[in-house]
Amino acid sequence: MKEIIFNSVIPDVFSHSNTLNSDVWNSDVAFNKEQLYLIEADSGKGKSTFCSYILGYRRDYSGNIKFDNKSVREMKISEWIDIRKLHISYLFQELRLFPELTAFENVEIKNKLTNFKNKQQILEWFEILGIGDKVNSKICHMSFGQQQRVAMIRALVQPFDFILVDEPISHLDDNNSKIMGDIMMTEAKAQGAGVIVTSIGKHMNLNYNKVFKL
Ligand SMILES: Nc1ncnc2c1ncn2[C@@H]1O[C@H](COP(=O)(O)OP(=O)(O)OP(=O)(O)O)[C@@H](O)[C@H]1O
Numbered sequence: 724m725k726e727i728i729f730n731s732v733i734p735d736v737f738s739h740s741n742t743l744n745s746d747v748w749n750s751d752v753a754f755n756k757e758q759l760y761l762i763e764a765d766s767g768k769g770k771s772t773f774c775s776y777i778l779g780y781r782r783d784y785s786g787n788i789k790f791d792n793k794s795v796r797e798m799k800i801s802e803w804i805d806i807r808k809l810h811i812s813y814l815f816q817e818l819r820l821f822p823e824l825t826a827f828e829n830v831e832i833k834n835k836l837t838n839f840k841n842k843q844q845i846l847e848w849f850e851i852l853g854i855g856d857k858v859n860s861k862i863c864h865m866s867f868g869q870q871q872r873v874a875m876i877r878a879l880v881q882p883f884d885f886i887l888v889d890e891p892i893s894h895l896d897d898n899n900s901k902i903m904g905d906i907m908m909t910e911a912k913a914q915g916a917g918v919i920v921t922s923i924g925k926h927m928n929l930n931y932n933k934v935f936k937l
Pocket residue numbers: 734736764765766767768769770771772773781783816923
């Protein structure tokens with residue numbers, strides 16, 4: 724997949740809004756591989772909604788979303804499985820980690836789908852992100868900022884053409900935000916992938932190709 728295209732997409736929840744003043748909603752926008760995008764918006768403007776549409780979790784919108792030339796509305800469940808496993812990685816704002824599994828198990832369960840990374844690489848990321856001592860801790864015993872770092876590692880253990888990260892550093896200090904951004908960009912570059920970061924204000928300090936206001 725080379726391109727994600729939004730054509731005149733309007734979430735149903737905003738369909739009666741007279742104040743929709745957005746670079747994305749009701750516009751024609753293309754996201755390309757190897758490019759880095761920031762989507763900025765105030766709370767409730769639809770950052771998570773935007774991600775849910777791309778991942779196929781929701782389709783309560785008018786307009787069209789296409790992956791290259793294919794409309795996502797035509798896609799079958801088996802195609803969505805492939806998209807999520809091999810083409811688009813996603814870091815959920817609310818993380819959606821398994822609380823009763825350890826940090827490492829949460830990553831491993833994803834990695835086992837494609838065996839994309841080896842254990843050494845995964846453990847190295849835990850160390851670099853300053854949570855090397857938490858590898859065998861249950862997620863429910865970790866702080867939210869520590870969990871965000873686990874969720875980023877989990878998002879990186881799969882092949883992808885695009886990675887979407889929904890407010891990934893909301894609970895991180897500047898140093899850990901930078902480390903997380905570096906790891907993500909190194910992996911995205913290695914895969915030739917496009918990166919879409921959403922932000923409510925505090926955002927990863929990266930060299931964005933394009934900034935959209937939602
Ligand atoms: N599953 C859903 N179905 C229909 N509407 C939804 C759904 N989830 C959220 N909405 C609505 O869509 C709008 C945007 O919500 P969304 O969660 O995408 O915002 P957000 O920009 O991510 O906000 P925040 O930064 O506060 O998390 C809100 O008006 C919300 O009520």
